[in-house]
Each structure stands twice: as C-alpha cells, then as structure tokens.
Amino acid sequence: MTLFKIFISAFLIDNVILMRFLALCPFIGMSTDEDKSIGMGLAVTFVTVLATCVTWPIYKFILEPLGLVFLQILVFILVIAALVQLVEFYLKKTAPALYGSMGIYLALITTNCAILAVTFDNISNGYNFIESVVYAIGVAMGFLLSLLLLAGIRKRIRTSPIPAFLHGRPILFITAGLMSMAFAGFSGLVK
Numbered sequence: 001m002t003l004f005k006i007f008i009s010a011f012l013i014d015n016v017i018l019m020r021f022l023a024l025c026p027f028i029g030m031s032t033d034e035d036k037s038i039g040m041g042l043a044v045t046f047v048t049v050l051a052t053c054v055t056w057p058i059y060k061f062i063l064e065p066l067g068l069v070f071l072q073i074l075v076f077i078l079v080i081a082a083l084v085q086l087v088e089f090y091l092k093k094t095a096p097a098l099y100g101s102m103g104i105y106l107a108l109i110t111t112n113c114a115i116l117a118v119t120f121d122n123i124s125n126g127y128n129f130i131e132s133v134v135y136a137i138g139v140a141m142g143f144l145l146s147l148l149l150l151a152g153i154r155k156r157i158r159t160s161p162i163p164a165f166l167h168g169r170p171i172l173f174i175t176a177g178l179m180s181m182a183f184a185g186f187s188g189l190v191k
C-alpha cells in the first residue's frame with residue numbers, strides 16, 4: 001500500500017470516530033466549539049504520532065525478539081500515559097486557558113482507545129516505521145476533522161429551530177449518526 005493510500009484510508013475511509021466508533025467520549029465532550037476541538041485534536045495528534053514513534057520500535061526491537069509480545073498492552077499503555085503527562089505539563093505552562101478548558105478530557109487521552117488502537121493497528125497491519133507514522137498522522141487528522149465538523153454543526157444547531165424533545169444529546173447523537181453515514185460514502189475511495 002502506498003503512503004497516500006494508508007493516509008487516506010486512516011483519514012477518511014476508516015475514520016477512527018465516525019467509522020470505527022472509537023474515542024466517542026472526547027468527540028462528544030470536546031466538540032462544543034472550534035477552539036476546544038482544535039486543542040484536543042492537536043493534543044491527540046501529538047500523542048498518537050509520538051506513541052507510534054515510541055511503541056513501534058519497542059515492539060519490533062525489544063518485545064518481539066525477546067518473546068515478550070504478551071506485554072504489548074501493558075507497555076503501550078505505559079508509553080501513552082507518559083506521553084500524555086508530557087502534553088499536560090506543556091499545556092499547563094504554555095496554554096493555561098486551553099489546559100483549563102480541557103479539564104478531565106485531557107487526562108482521558110491516556111485511556112483514549114483510538115491512540116491505543118493505532119499502536120495495535122500498526123503492528124497487526126505489518127506496517128514499517130514510516131507507514132506506521134503516516135497511518136498515525138492519518139488517524140489523528142481524521143480525529144481532528146471529526147471534532148471540527150461536529151463543532152461547526154453544533155454551532156449551527158444552537159441557532160436552529162429544533163423540537164424541544166431533541167434538544168441536547170438526542171440531536172447530537174442523530175447528527176453524529178448522519179455524519180457517520182456520510183463518511184461511509186468514502187468506503188470505495190481507495191482499493
């Protein structure tokens with residue numbers, strides 16, 4: 001598979017939120033406005049790409065040769081948790097307003113199943129290091145795209161005449177479902 005196909009597949013076709021239904025908690029919680037969406041998307045992008053850059057060599061050069069593949073989940077989660085701590089420290093120092101607005105969702109990046117799924121997908125798909133990084137960037141950009149799309153739609157929903165029984169979460173889940181159906185149209189894009 002070419003690098004472009006890997007990226008497009010991760011970005012649109014197998015979008016981590018809208019097609020694989022992973023990371024729904026930050027998708028719903030951090031898409032209230034564009035600034036929060038961008039902040040969360042960039043934090044997840046940083047952690048996802050860095051986690052890939054760290055976990056792939058650990059797996060290929062340590063766990064696999066030593067027959068310690070059974071420790072993969074534990075090691076990958078520890079790496080992701082350490083990277084999230086770095087992001088937290090950085091945001092606390094450089095962007096305190098963004099750090100405060102992210103609240104619990106920043107800590108939830110540690111247990112974000114999308115990041116862990118990327119590290120596992122890289123191994124199970126047999127990607128080399130460069131392909132793994134491209135896949136991680138594609139997944140992270142797809143995550144950011146999904147957040148931004150929902151944030152934009154939520155902005156419109158606030159000023160739209162919606163029946164009272166659909167206010168709040170119901171219209172949000174209907175919107176997410178419609179977005180998912182729209183993304184299903186990309187399934188034949190790359191063969």
